[in-house]
Each structure stands twice: as structure tokens, then as C-alpha cells.
Amino acid sequence: MFSRIFWIARVTFLEALRQRFLAFLLLLAAAFILGSVPLRSIDFGHGELKFLADLGFGALFLFGSILAVVLPSQLLYGEIDNRTALTLLAKPVGRGEFLLGKFFGSWAVLGVFTFALTGLIGIILLVREPDVVARAIALQVVPPEVSVVGLFEHALLQWLRLGIIVSLALLVGSLAQTFLYTVVVGSMAVLASQLVWIAQDTLANPEAVLSTVMRGALWLTTRVFPNLQGYNIGEALVLGQSTVVPGTVGSLCLSAAVYLVLILFLACTAFRRREI
Amino acid sequence: MTDKPAISVQDLTKDFRVGLRGVKLRAVDHLTLSIPRGQVYGLLGPNGCGKSTTLKIVLGLVPATSGSFTLLGHDSASPEARARIGFLPEAPYFHRFLTGRELVRYCARLSGVAADRVDAATDEALELASMTEAGNRRVGTYSKGMLQRIGLAQAVVHDPELIVLDEPTAGVDPVGSAAIGKMIQAMRQRGKTIVLCSHLLGQVEQVCDRIAVMDRGRLVLEGHIDEVLAQRGVHQISVEGLTPAARQAAEEALSRHGAHVLKVDHPRQTLEDLFRQLVTGSRD
Numbered sequence A: 001m002f003s004r005i006f007w008i009a010r011v012t013f014l015e016a017l018r019q020r021f022l023a024f025l026l027l028l029a030a031a032f033i034l035g036s037v038p039l040r041s042i043d044f045g046h047g048e049l050k051f052l053a054d055l056g057f058g059a060l061f062l063f064g065s066i067l068a069v070v071l072p073s074q075l076l077y078g079e080i081d082n083r084t085a086l087t088l089l090a091k092p093v094g095r096g097e098f099l100l101g102k103f104f105g106s107w108a109v110l111g112v113f114t115f116a117l118t119g120l121i122g123i124i125l126l127v128r129e130p131d132v133v134a135r136a137i138a139l140q141v142v143p144p145e146v147s148v149v150g151l152f153e154h155a156l157l158q159w160l161r162l163g164i165i166v167s168l169a170l171l172v173g174s175l176a177q178t179f180l181y182t183v184v185v186g187s188m189a190v191l192a193s194q195l196v197w198i199a200q201d202t203l204a205n206p207e208a209v210l211s212t213v214m215r216g217a218l219w220l221t222t223r224v225f226p227n228l229q230g231y232n233i234g235e236a237l238v239l240g241q242s243t244v245v246p247g248t249v250g251s252l253c254l255s256a257a258v259y260l261v262l263i264l265f266l267a268c269t270a271f272r273r274r275e276i
Numbered sequence B: 001m002t003d004k005p006a007i008s009v010q011d012l013t014k015d016f017r018v019g020l021r022g023v024k025l026r027a028v029d030h031l032t033l034s035i036p037r038g039q040v041y042g043l044l045g046p047n048g049c050g051k052s053t054t055l056k057i058v059l060g061l062v063p064a065t066s067g068s069f070t071l072l073g074h075d076s077a078s079p080e081a082r083a084r085i086g087f088l089p090e091a092p093y094f095h096r097f098l099t100g101r102e103l104v105r106y107c108a109r110l111s112g113v114a115a116d117r118v119d120a121a122t123d124e125a126l127e128l129a130s131m132t133e134a135g136n137r138r139v140g141t142y143s144k145g146m147l148q149r150i151g152l153a154q155a156v157v158h159d160p161e162l163i164v165l166d167e168p169t170a171g172v173d174p175v176g177s178a179a180i181g182k183m184i185q186a187m188r189q190r191g192k193t194i195v196l197c198s199h200l201l202g203q204v205e206q207v208c209d210r211i212a213v214m215d216r217g218r219l220v221l222e223g224h225i226d227e228v229l230a231q232r233g234v235h236q237i238s239v240e241g242l243t244p245a246a247r248q249a250a251e252e253a254l255s256r257h258g259a260h261v262l263k264v265d266h267p268r269q270t271l272e273d274l275f276r277q278l279v280t281g282s283r284d
Helices: A002-017 A020-035 A048-081 A084-089 A095-138 A148-175 A179-204 A212-224 A234-239 A248-272 B051-058 B100-110 B115-128 B144-156 B174-189 B201-207 B225-229 B244-256 B271-278
Strands: B007-018 B023-035 B040-044 B066-071 B085-088 B162-166 B193-197 B210-215 B218-224
Touching: A002 A048, A002 A095, A002 B100, A020 A048, A020 A095, A048 A084, A048 A095, A048 A148, A048 A179, A048 A234, A084 A095, A084 B085, A095 A148, A095 A248, A148 A179, A148 A234, A148 A248, A179 A212, B007 B051, B023 B051, B023 B210, B023 B218, B040 B051, B040 B201, B051 B066, B051 B162, B051 B193, B085 B144, B100 B115, B100 B144, B115 B144, B115 B174, B144 B162, B144 B174, B174 B193, B174 B201, B210 B225, B218 B225
Parallel strands: B040 B193, B040 B210, B085 B162, B162 B193
Antiparallel strands: B007 B023, B007 B066, B210 B218
């Protein structure tokens, strides 16, 4: 089973690397990140490194999310529309294995995307760090520090977050009949997951006046959609601007693993019933 | 186990729901069919008659609405059955960036060929499909005939017992089509069961042992090719050097025995045979 998943993932990865869409988004995100360097003086009073990190992480998440929705949908529908899926699924390949192969292939591409862009952000931050530190010392304020370990941890968390988005897109793709529907509904699911913290905060607020129906709807939202905003702790990890509670990274990794297993299980179950 | 048919279909029905109102469209209508082992079996019929849907159901790619079916005596969803079949879908598309050899290796891996056998199995399949030389070219550069041949190679790389070919010669020129016909014959000689779904009736007639004809989802004819095509009340005699006098004498002799000559003409070869005599090879 693992061998078949590996081979499908490998071919999916190679196919995805040849997609112009990937190259386009990678170049766009890189241009966005590099474009922040000459604009660093407009830091809105938050400090140069924070400005560069904010823009970099924002670009990584924005373009990564688009890629995480579109790429697996494109690869899944490409195989179904072109009948390659017929050839593969007539072999002793389970539908679940096929879908997991698509997932791991797409996720591996997003790994390249995430770590390449994080590397670029890291280079920019590390190149600018000595100047910023010198200025801080001259002004007798606490100098900021770029944490390479924090950068790696942030990249790992973003990769996991994008993995959850890939699995959501494949779940929608397993149920939907068209590529466009998958992309639209997948994007809405990502948006809902990104905003689910609002529902959590509202439910946790004892002063919030909510009807039973609204409370029920919010409760359901917080249970159905993963809280993707929770993975947004890059600033704290990389620049140490705020305190990260020990064990947060591990807890987020565990939570992502649970979501991945659950969503992929649902996607595989739905895909088994699908007519190819 | 070997006495069981390669494919057995009992009272199979498949309905599709189409449009927003979910109007029912019956693609296969109470089909019962048994495909024996070791033969080349032709499944014929016009477009939309349910041939491909039947094959997809049997291969476990589409669920049936009702009815039962087995593949080599097993449930078609079982890995045991799937590992023993090879399938070439109609108008196959393969990953363009892979070379033919990489594609066949990939399919060998997915079909459960042991790691130490993959290279040998790939070479054998490429050779059978006459794709050894083109095996190192990217699939994206292949002609239609080559795509079908590499499709055939991926279908047989794991040495399956049953090979299902859906329109293997669609869009292929007569020379390429004849080459695919030869591959089918070669596989039959190796004892394989081949199910051939095709519109090229001439080729089906040449290579198939048995045929089934479907129309509007129903089976309208099934039997051995010679039995279903033979005109029992009419005989054909080929004569060389027939002079007008000899012809008259023969007609009189036949007439004395109550037989009548219906037609005397020169035998014709098929246009396909003539084409293949004139054109010795494709540009593949």
C-alpha cells in the first residue's frame, strides 16, 4: 500500500512541478517578498524587521493558500478528465491510496514552496538584522533578534496549515463534479477556517448576547472548521516580539496531524463512492 | 478456479441521473454475459450502447445500479482480481513528461510487480508493443498510434490473465491498427483472455473468437464469430480459370441437383488489405 501511495505521490509531485501556475505563484510571492525590501522605510512605526516579516509571512500564506486549493483540485480533475485515473484505478490501486498519493504529492510541492519562500524571507531578515541592531543600540533600545530555529518552526507550521488546506480541497474535490466548484467551495472553506477564531472568541465571551440558534451555529462552526489563524505565530517565533507558551508548536503540530487524518479519512470515504 | 469465466455478468443494469431534475438514463439494461477464458472476445455496438459502461462497472470503476458480476471468479473490487487484469481505456492520456519507459515502470510498480522484476517486465512489455526504441522518448512526443501502443504496454506489464482493450485502434492508421491486431494475436497465443471493444468491425472479425453485440444497453447477439457470420443456406466456391463454357456446364450440373447459382464475380480484397500491401510502415 505505502509503495503505491509513494509512486502516485512521486508522479503527482513531478507533474505539479511542471505546472505553470506553481511557477507563476512562486515568482509572484518571491517578487512580493523582495518588493518589501525597498519599501521597508514605510514600517508604520512597527520596526523594519517586523514589517519585512509581516509582508513575507503574509505573502507566503496568501499565495500558499491559493496554491493549496488550486493545485490538488487541478491535479485530481486533470487525472479524472484525462482518464488517467481510469487506467490507474483499474490496477490494484485503492481509491484511498490514489487520493493519498495526490495529497502527499501536492503537499510535497507546497513544502518546496513554503521552505523556499521562508528561506528567502530568512535571508532578507538576516541581511537586514545587523543594521537594525546597530540602530537599536545607537538609540539605546532593546535590539530585535532573528531566530533561525523560530523561522524553521514557523515554516513547519505553515506547511502543516497548507496541508490542512490541501486535504480540505481534496475533500471538496471528492464530492464535487467540477474543478470550478471545488476551487470556489474549497476557497470558502479556507476562509471560514481562517475566521473561525471569531466564532471561538464570541462563544468564549460571557457578555455576548446570542440566540440559541446562533450559539449552536457558532459552536458547530468551531467544531467543523479547523482554526487556521492559530498557526499564525510567526512574529513571536522568529522575532520574539511576544511570548510563545512552551509546547505551543508541538500542540499545533499535533492538532494539524489530527485534522489531516480526519479530513483525509472523510475525503477517502467520499472518493470511494465517486463515479470515475 | 480456471473453469470460471473471465468475466461473468448477471442481469446488470446501470442508470445514470442526468440534469438538474435527475432524469434517469439507462445505459445498461439487464445485461447477462459470460466471457470464457483464453479467447479474444469482441464487444460491439454503436456509440452510447453501454459497452464502455459495462466494462467500467466490471472493472469496479463505476457502481452498478443492480445485478451481479465477477472478474476471474472474484469480486472486481478485490486486489486479487485487479492484479490479474490489464486495462487500456478509450483515448488514453498519460503523463506527458514521463518517458514511455518511465510510464510503464510506474504502472508496473502500481500493479504489484516485484522490485527486482520491474526492469525485465518493462522491457518485455515495451518489446511486445514494439516500443523499445521509442521507450526513452517523452510520452508528449508520441503519435496517436504510439500512445495506444504504450497504453497496451502499461496494460500488460504485470503479465495479466485478462486484458480489456477499449477502442485500442481509435484514431490509429491502418498500419498501426494492424500492428495492434498482431499484438492481440500474440497475447492470445500466450493464453490470455482479451476483451476488445471496437468499432472497427473488420479488425474484430479478424481477431475475435466470439462477439457480443449491444444496442441501447441490451445484448442483441452473442456467439462464436464463425457461427454468427455464416449464411447457412448459401455456399461459396472459388474457381480458377473459369471459361464461359465451363461456367455454363457447372450451372447446368448444379441445376440438375436442384441448386442455383446466385452470383458469379471476382473476389475482392479489402481496402485495408490493399492499403497495408501498399504502405509498408508508419512514420512512428
